[in-house]
Amino acid sequence: MLTLAWAKTKAFWKQEDGLGMLEMILIIAVIIIIALLFRKELLRIVERLLNKVDKKSDEVFD
Template sequence: MNQWKEFWNEEDGVGVVEIVLILAVLVALVLIFKKQVKALVDEAFKKIGEDKKSIIS
């Protein structure tokens, strides 16, 4: 019975579980908003390309 209480009170794995849950939420958000994220990244790279052309010319 003491081993069960020690196991229950041990908190070493809590950090790992929290990180896995946060990653799962982030992946779910990316999957849900995939189109919006892609449009945002494409727009950012388009502006970077335009700024690069204006600096070179």
């Protein structure tokens, strides 16, 4: 009985099935939907980061 459980555990561990195409498409769709819902916030964050980078680069190069 123990050897059967051990064999099934080994078989499960060696199983290398990848993600299917449908799962990949669904994941990408969810990421796109989230990005569209929060686009204003994302743009605001990116603009703040770029402004900080611009100020720091001006300090370094002056």
